[in-house]
Amino acid sequence: MSRKLLLFPALLALAVAPLLAQDADPPSRVARINLVSGSVSFRPGSVDEWTAATLNYPLTTGDHLWADADSRVEVHAGSTAIRMAPRTAMSVLNLDDRTVQLSLTDGSLQIKVRQLADDESFEVDTPNVAITILRPGEYRIDANGDAAETAVTVRAGSAQVTGGGAGFAVRPRETGRAAGVDNVTQDVGPAVPPSEFDLWCEDRDRQEDQESISAQYVPRDMVGYEDLDRNGVWTEMPDYGPVWRPRTVDVGWAPYRYGHWAWVDPWGWTWIDDAPWGFAPFHYGRWAMIGGGWAWVPGRMVVGARPVYAPALVVFVGTSHAGVAAWFPLGPREVYRPAYRVSDVYVRRVNVTHVTNVTVVNNVYVNQRIPGAVTATSQQTFVSAGRVGRNAMIIDQREVVGARVIGTTAAIAPQRVSVLAHAGPIAARPPVRVVERTVVVQRTPPPAPVSFDRRRDALQANPGRPLDAGEMNRLRGNEQRNPMVRSTVAAPQNQPGVLPRQERGPMRRPDVQNGQQSQPQAQPQPQQQQPGGFRRFGDQQQQDRPPQAQPQGQQPNDRRVTGRPAPNEQAAPAAQQPPAQQQNEGRRFGRPAQTDQPAQPVTPAQPQARPAPQDRPAPQDRPRPVDRPAPQDRPRPVDRPAPAAAPAAPAPAPRAERPAPEQRKEPRQEKRTERKADDKEKKDK
Numbered sequence: 314m315s316r317k318l319l320l321f322p323a324l325l326a327l328a329v330a331p332l333l334a335q336d337a338d339p340p341s342r343v344a345r346i347n348l349v350s351g352s353v354s355f356r357p358g359s360v361d362e363w364t365a366a367t368l369n370y371p372l373t374t375g376d377h378l379w380a381d382a383d384s385r386v387e388v389h390a391g392s393t394a395i396r397m398a399p400r401t402a403m404s405v406l407n408l409d410d411r412t413v414q415l416s417l418t419d420g421s422l423q424i425k426v427r428q429l430a431d432d433e434s435f436e437v438d439t440p441n442v443a444i445t446i447l448r449p450g451e452y453r454i455d456a457n458g459d460a461a462e463t464a465v466t467v468r469a470g471s472a473q474v475t476g477g478g479a480g481f482a483v484r485p486r487e488t489g490r491a492a493g494v495d496n497v498t499q500d501v502g503p504a505v506p507p508s509e510f511d512l513w514c515e516d517r518d519r520q521e522d523q524e525s526i527s528a529q530y531v532p533r534d535m536v537g538y539e540d541l542d543r544n545g546v547w548t549e550m551p552d553y554g555p556v557w558r559p560r561t562v563d564v565g566w567a568p569y570r571y572g573h574w575a576w577v578d579p580w581g582w583t584w585i586d587d588a589p590w591g592f593a594p595f596h597y598g599r600w601a602m603i604g605g606g607w608a609w610v611p612g613r614m615v616v617g618a619r620p621v622y623a624p625a626l627v628v629f630v631g632t633s634h635a636g637v638a639a640w641f642p643l644g645p646r647e648v649y650r651p652a653y654r655v656s657d658v659y660v661r662r663v664n665v666t667h668v669t670n671v672t673v674v675n676n677v678y679v680n681q682r683i684p685g686a687v688t689a690t691s692q693q694t695f696v697s698a699g700r701v702g703r704n705a706m707i708i709d710q711r712e713v714v715g716a717r718v719i720g721t722t723a724a725i726a727p728q729r730v731s732v733l734a735h736a737g738p739i740a741a742r743p744p745v746r747v748v749e750r751t752v753v754v755q756r757t758p759p760p761a762p763v764s765f766d767r768r769r770d771a772l773q774a775n776p777g778r779p780l781d782a783g784e785m786n787r788l789r790g791n792e793q794r795n796p797m798v799r800s801t802v803a804a805p806q807n808q809p810g811v812l813p814r815q816e817r818g819p820m821r822r823p824d825v826q827n828g829q830q831s832q833p834q835a836q837p838q839p840q841q842q843q844p845g846g847f848r849r850f851g852d853q854q855q856q857d858r859p860p861q862a863q864p865q866g867q868q869p870n871d872r873r874v875t876g877r878p879a880p881n882e883q884a885a886p887a888a889q890q891p892p893a894q895q896q897n898e899g900r901r902f903g904r905p906a907q908t909d910q911p912a913q914p915v916t917p918a919q920p921q922a923r924p925a926p927q928d929r930p931a932p933q934d935r936p937r938p939v940d941r942p943a944p945q946d947r948p949r950p951v952d953r954p955a956p957a958a959a960p961a962a963p964a965p966a967p968r969a970e971r972p973a974p975e976q977r978k979e980p981r982q983e984k985r986t987e988r989k990a991d992d993k994e995k996k997d998k
Contacts, residue, residue: 337656337781337783338655338656338659339579339580339653339659340374340408340622341619341620341622341662342390342391342408342410342534342536342619343373343390343408343536343622344371344372344388344389344390344395344408344413344536345369345371345372345388345389345390345537345592346366346367346369346370346372346378346387347369347388347389347540347589348368348385348386348387348517349366349368350384350386351380351381351382351383351385351399352365352382352383352384352740352741353365353379353380353385354379354381354740354741354743355367355370355378355379355734356376356377356379356742357375357376357377357577357732357734357762358375358376358377358761359375359578359732359762359763359765360732360733360764362733363379363740363741363742364733364734364740366386366740367575367585367734368587368589369537369572369586369587369588369591369592370575371583372408373405373408374405374406374407374408374758375404375761377402377403377404377405378402378403378404379402379403379741379742379743380397380398380399381399381400381741382399382400383399384399385398385510389537389539390408391428391534391536392427392533392534393424393425393426393427393428394424394425394517394518394521395415395422396422396423396424396513396514396517397420397421398420398421398422398423398510399420400419400420401417401419401420401421401422402417402418402419402420402743402748403415403416403417403420403422404797406752406754406758406797407758407759410619411430411432411433411434412433412435412436412756413433413434413436414434414435414437414438414754414756414758415436415437415438416438416439416752416797417437417438417439417454417456417752418439418440418456418458418747418748418750419457419459419743419747420455420456421453421455421456421510422437422452422454423451423452423453423510423511423514424437424446424451424452425518426446426450426452427449428449428533428534429448429449434756436754436755436756437454438752438754438755438798439456439458439752440458440461440463440752440753440799441461441462441463441476441491441493441753442463442474442476442491442497442753443474443476443752443753443755444465444472444474445472445473445475445755446470446471446472447471447472447473448470449469449470450467450468450470450471450485451467451469451518452465452466452467452470452472453465453466453468458746458747458750460492461494462491462492463490463491463492464488464489464490464505465488465489465490465491466483466487466488466504466505467483467484467485467486467488467489468485468504470485471483471484472489474489474491474499476491476494476753477494477497479497481501483501486503486504487501488501488502488503488504488505489501494753524541524542525542526541526542527539527542527547527557530547530555530557530611531593531611531614531620532620534619534620535597535611536593536596536620536622537591537592537593537596538593540589540592540593541557541590541594544559544588544589544590545560546558546560548608550603550608553601553603553608553610554610554612555611556603556608556609556610556611557594557609557611558606558607559590559607562607565685566607567642568594568595568600569625569627569640569641569642569688570701570702570705571586571587571588571702572584572586572587572588572591572700572701572702573585573698573699573734574695574696574698574731575731575732575734576731577624578762578780579779579781579782579785580623580651580653580779581652581653581722581778581779582625582652582722582723582725582727582777583625584596584624584627585698585734587700587702593611594609596622596625596626597620597621597622597623598610598611598612598626598667599626599643599644599647599667600642600644600680601644601645601680602683602686610645611666612645612666612667613666613667618662618665620666621659621665623649625721626649626721627640627641627642627643628640628641628643628678628681628719628720628721629722629723630681630687630716630717630718630719631719632689632708632713633712634689634706634708636691636693637689637691637692637706637708638689638690638691638692638723638725639687639688639713640688641680641686641687641688641713642686643678643680644678644679644680646667646668647667647668647675647678647679648664648668648673648674648675649663649664649721650720650721651663651721652720652721652722652778652779653778653781654781657671678718681713681714681716681718684710687708687713688705689705689707689708690704691706692725695723695725696725696726696727696730696731697728697730697731698730698731698734722778723777724776725776727772751797751798752797752798753798753799754798758795758797758798759795760789760794761795761796763788763789767788768780768785768788771788
């Protein structure tokens with residue numbers, strides 16, 4: 314028994330170790346800049362400089378984009394298209410296998426979500442609210458950071474807007490607006506008409522939907538698949554399955570030759586291709602020489618397996634030339650072993666479309682022996698993100714064949730320019746107030762990336778190897794909070810899902826008085842206002858209820874719980890109350906209601922049968938509201954004993970003591986006779 318107890322922790326450690334290792338693995342997906350129009354600027358998360366955005370650059374957590382005036386940019390994250398309107402500032406707060414979290418501090422985004430699994434989260438955070446996309450559809454989000462206003466338009470799908478601890482849903486063909494930061498008000502109505510930017514986005518979506526040939530051979534989650542149809546052709550090969558060939562390439566073209574290298578964390582050296590279609594073929598699959606030309610082999614499609622992004626599927630080799638970097642593409646059925654630290658599970662996932670047994674050691678690489686497959690350039694060009702095609706070096710083929718294999722990365726330490734992707738001119742940067750603006754988030758994002766200056770020495774000590782998560786946390790120290798996040802919001806009580814609400818007509822703003830939402834006049838019981846000025850739609854149903862919709866048999870002032878009138882309620886005279894209120898008169902003065910006593914016949918009083926003032930009963934014969942009995946003599950509702958032993962209610966004044974109707978008429982008759990006599994005397998005078 315003791316041996317089993319000692320063995321259990323060891324088995325548990327073996328089972329948990331792979332799970333812990335997977336947490337340290339880099340994300341399997343990235344976002345890609347696949348269209349740049351006008352002046353678009355980019356800033357990596359680890360530096361402060363802005364540079365011109367580069368086509369095919371892989372965006373990840375911490376990166377920033379700015380579309381200047383008269384500029385547009387399109388980004389793809391898997392099958393999702395994200396488009397930025399002019400003067401829009403966007404950054405990536407978090408991007409991993411299950412989360413896409415964007416920051417929109419100013420401007421407009423149009424998002425087309427084609428696929429969204431149940432365990433995936435898509436969130437856009439603005440300076441005053443957080444928007445959670447709940448299902449596939451078309452969304453437009455506009456943020457005005459100066460005015461603390463956000464508008465969410467849902468053409469198709471469903472979104473949840475949260476801020477100030479409360480939230481509301483925006484459904485298809487609706488536009489929801491949220492204003493304010495601490496005291497947020499909401500407004501939901503019909504969707505606003507499409508703008509010129511929306512029409513441009515619709516045209517882009519239409520083009521992508523028509524390019525469906527590539528979706529038969531690669532999954533839509535493969536970033537960059539949408540550019541393959543119009544730039545190449547597919548064929549079936551007996552040894553490789555479906556392969557794709559580019560339509561037009563330069564003479565002497567080879568994979569990984571026309572582009573540049575950049576340092577992208579957490580993967581390290583990353584290939585950025587110049588071709589507009591140059592993303593998917595250089596971060597997934599393999600290349601093979603087929604029929605005298607290069608063809609891209611994506612590999613077999615695995616149901617339920619998302620394509621795993623790789624920075625560059627190449628092998629570096631050593632040469633006799635000092636200060637030279639040389640590489641060639643991996644071929645089909647060759648194992649890719651990342652230079653960054655990963656788990657065995659990650660290695661199997663990144664190779665699953667080509668190799669099932671990743672323990673095989675590659676002693677011979679097929680493309681190393683193919684003439685023209687190896688590309689070489691100087692280390693200066695390599696590290697400075699220079700164009701490789703125009704700075705390529707020619708190496709003798711015999712030297713290449715016998716060159717020593719170094720691995721899947723170059724043993725070269727990055728420089729600051731390597732992170733910026735190229736040493737281009739200084740690009741336009743967003744206004745300072747936009748850059749320094751913070752956002753409200755629903756999910757807490759990871760800490761901001763460690764600056765390049767703080768990890769420069771560690772990268773120099775181990776050239777070509779990116780730092781792992783442990784080293785990053787050591788350099789980060791206590792700076793675990795993301796400075797771009799102002800605060801987090803608590804999920805509404807009805808989360809997750811769409812909040813219930815009443816269907817509404819044209820857009821209207823909630824009633825606001827002095828910065829607070831006005832309360833309804835009549836409620837079954839007091840309704841507490843939601844934090845931040847929001848009205849949840851479930852509460853709106855109560856507020857919009859017509860005042861006459863009361864339960865049958867119960868009047869608005871019927872106090873069935875306490876038996877006492879409201880603090881500000883004044884007791885009206887019995888003769889001025891409607892009959893229904895006369896029945897509850899005893900309740901107004903602290904007496905038990907007539908309905909709680911045995912039924913007694915009641916003779917309605919006649920208006921003309923009022924006694925003369927001198928003939929009315931004395932005050933001691935008929936209690937008035939000011940002459941209520943002392944508290945100890947008057948039973949309260951909370952002190953009532955059981956119904957069987959309830960004390961008898963004070964008996965009403967005896968009716969026998971009241972003057973008979975005919976007696977009450979006499980004083981009035983005498984008065985009328987006296988008035989007639991007076992009138993006659995005056996007339997005679």
